[in-house]
Amino acid sequence: MTTVKLHQTKHPDEGAAKTYDGLIGIEAQKLELADHLLGVLDPDRVARWEKKHHPRGLPLARRLEGRPPLAILAGEVGCGKTALATSVATPIARLLDGRVVTLETPSDIRGGGLVGELSARVTAAFDEARTIVGKDGRGILVIDEGDDLGTSRAQMQAHHEDRAGLNVLIKQIDGLARERTRLAVILVTNRLAALDPALVRRAHVLRFERPGAEARRALFEKLLEGHDCEATALDELVRVSERQPPFTYSDLVHRGLQKSLLSAMRRDRPFSVTELGEAIGRLEPTPLIEDAGV
Numbered sequence: 001m002t003t004v005k006l007h008q009t010k011h012p013d014e015g016a017a018k019t020y021d022g023l024i025g026i027e028a029q030k031l032e033l034a035d036h037l038l039g040v041l042d043p044d045r046v047a048r049w050e051k052k053h054h055p056r057g058l059p060l061a062r063r064l065e066g067r068p069p070l071a072i073l074a075g076e077v078g079c080g081k082t083a084l085a086t087s088v089a090t091p092i093a094r095l096l097d098g099r100v101v102t103l104e105t106p107s108d109i110r111g112g113g114l115v116g117e118l119s120a121r122v123t124a125a126f127d128e129a130r131t132i133v134g135k136d137g138r139g140i141l142v143i144d145e146g147d148d149l150g151t152s153r154a155q156m157q158a159h160h161e162d163r164a165g166l167n168v169l170i171k172q173i174d175g176l177a178r179e180r181t182r183l184a185v186i187l188v189t190n191r192l193a194a195l196d197p198a199l200v201r202r203a204h205v206l207r208f209e210r211p212g213a214e215a216r217r218a219l220f221e222k223l224l225e226g227h228d229c230e231a232t233a234l235d236e237l238v239r240v241s242e243r244q245p246p247f248t249y250s251d252l253v254h255r256g257l258q259k260s261l262l263s264a265m266r267r268d269r270p271f272s273v274t275e276l277g278e279a280i281g282r283l284e285p286t287p288l289i290e291d292a293g294v
Contacts, residue, residue, distance in 0.1 A: 078248025
């Protein structure tokens, strides 16, 4: 019998809350994903709202029912997709005043390439997720690097095992929709155009982009909380971080800020916003993904 070990995190979780709160510049995606997940994990939400505010009924509300269990987070690297997917269950759990478990597929979900192994492992992952969540629980199954499983059947390199695995993935998504199981699926990908159209049609798709000037300013304001920083210094950070291709959030936080902090520690002197700007000025942005469909 094929088994797949899913990584479990029970929410609310303090670490996840810190990660979620630290995701700056993607507030719209946070809100949209939360609304979608609440529709899956709390299927009576629409009916309660309708009864409270439209006791005579609101036929339009039917359009909010039966949300697909699958959400696809698609876009550039370093923009917070995976961090959001693995942390969003904490604010959802707090809104529901209950527990939500996040289940992450392992990096070796494809297995060793044996005939029929991919299909068996996809099935096993969903079966394990159903078992863990149970009849009365709530869960989110996170599939990172989702194009490994959802590659379009039209692509020449998609051989029989890939096609079979994709068919099983679609079948499992359809099964969740029919069962109305309180189990949502988040698939994370950097290459939306590589995914099979049949899978994308079954999903609520959220796109992520590299931060523009306004988003970068909000990021710097958040990062520099508690540090005396004048508006002109923020303006300079926004200016020096204007590049083509644009920086990712990860570029600015992990390669820019952390580098300048470590430099200050190494030299045994206070952190300087000026040095942060200089560190960013020396950075080269992460190359863009060659994917015209994203």
